[in-house]
Amino acid sequence: MWDRPQLLLWFANLLTALAVLLLFYSLVFLVIHSPLFPVRQVKIDGELSHVTKEQLQYVIKNELKGTFFTLNLDKTRQAFEKLPWVREVNVRRRWPDRLEVNIEEQRAYARWGSIGLLNTHGERFDAASNEALPVLEGPEGTEKLMVEGYRMLKDAMAPLQKAPTHLWLSPRRAWRFQLDNGVIVEVGRDDAIERVRRFAVAYPNSLALIAEKHPFEYVDLRYPNGFAVRLPAYKPEEAGKPGARSAGAKPAAQAASKPAVAKPKPRNASA
16 A cells, blocks of 8 residues: 555545545534624514513523524424414524514414313414403314304304304204303204304394393294294292283293294395
8 A cells, every 4th residue: 555656645635635624514613602603682573462571581591592503493483382372483593693583472262161262273272361252162173163163153143243152062063152142042053154144134023022022041043934932931039020910921831831933024034
C-alpha cells in the first residue's frame, strides 16, 4: 500500500473530506445549540375569549425548551392544546428569533348531557361554562349527528320562535325534544324534520288555540294526519275552587288516558 502513491493520495483525500465534514457538522451543532439563537418573541394569534393571558404565559415559560433551531414544534403545539378551550394549534418559526402560535378556540354549541360540552363541529371537550346552552343526550358516538340534528330542528322551529332547550336521541334513533316553555315533543324515527315542519306550520292554527284554554305538556307527532296532545293531570286541590267544575276539569285518570288530538287544517297541512 505504501508503495502505491495513487492509493495513498486517494486515502489522504478521503481523510481530508471526512475531517471537513466532521468540522462542518461540529460547527452546525454548535450554532444550533448556541445560546446566541434563543426564542425572544412568541406571537399569539387567534380570537380568544376563554383562554387567559396567564395560561399562555405559563405554557411559554414552562413548556418552551430549546433554542430557535432546537425547539420541538410538535411538543410545543401539544402543550398549548392541553389548555382548556383550545381546539387546535399551529406553530411555526419566524427568523431570526420569533415563534408564531395560531390558536383556534373551542366554540361551545351545546352541552353533552352533564359530562361535557360539544363544539360547532360536534366534537366533545371538557371545560367549564356558564352559558345558557341546549342539552343534547344520545348514545355514545352520536355527538356529531345530534349537533347536525339540532341545527335542522332549530331551523324547522324558527317560524314559532320557540327554541328547543333539550334534545334526546334514543338507541333506536328516535328523536324527542323539549321547548323553552317545558313542552315535550315526541318526534319518532321516520321523517323527523318533516314532522317538525308540519308541527310548526299547524301550531298557530290548532295547538295554539288549545293551549290558550288548556296548556298542554306533551305533543306526539307520530301520527300521519295529526298530533296527540296530553293535557296536564287534574289536581284534586283545584276541585274546591269556584268554577273548577264549570271550567271542565276532569279527574286525573280520565284526562291522562284520553289525550286531545289536534289535526292541522288542510291548507296548512299541505304546506
